[in-house]
Amino acid sequence: MANSASSPEVRNALDRARDNQGDAGTAAILEAAVGKLWERIQNEPEYVLNREEFALFNYFIYRYGKEREGRRAVEQFWNHYRPNNSASNGSKT
Numbered sequence: 001m002a003n004s005a006s007s008p009e010v011r012n013a014l015d016r017a018r019d020n021q022g023d024a025g026t027a028a029i030l031e032a033a034v035g036k037l038w039e040r041i042q043n044e045p046e047y048v049l050n051r052e053e054f055a056l057f058n059y060f061i062y063r064y065g066k067e068r069e070g071r072r073a074v075e076q077f078w079n080h081y082r083p084n085n086s087a088s089n090g091s092k093t
Contacts, residue, residue: 003032006052014056034060041073049077 003010013029016022022030037053041064049057054077057064064070 003029003036005033005037005056006050007033010056011052014059017059030056030059034063038064042069045069045072047073047076048080049073 005011010029010033013022013026013033016026017030034056037049037057040047041049041057054074057070057073061070061074065074
């Protein structure tokens with residue numbers, strides 16, 4: 001799926017954006033992916049982000065970090081994080 005946080009397209013776009021080398025296409029890729037991820041976070045309260053999803057979500061933390069669902073998603077990620085285990089695997093708790 002092209003706009004999944006774990007897709008190479010999204011990971012590469014995130015790398016470009018972090019390096020300030022993004023363009024309108026990069027922004028569109030990231031916006032589509034984070035929009036889809038945000039919808040999932042809102043619709044599945046027990047969902048645990050995987051590492052790639054967390055990286056994308058964290059890039060947009062200024063937008064979602066003050067929302068109850070955003071804080072919950074970050075907390076759940078860290079509560080399930082295992083350095084060699086990519087957090088959970090995007091599963092529910």
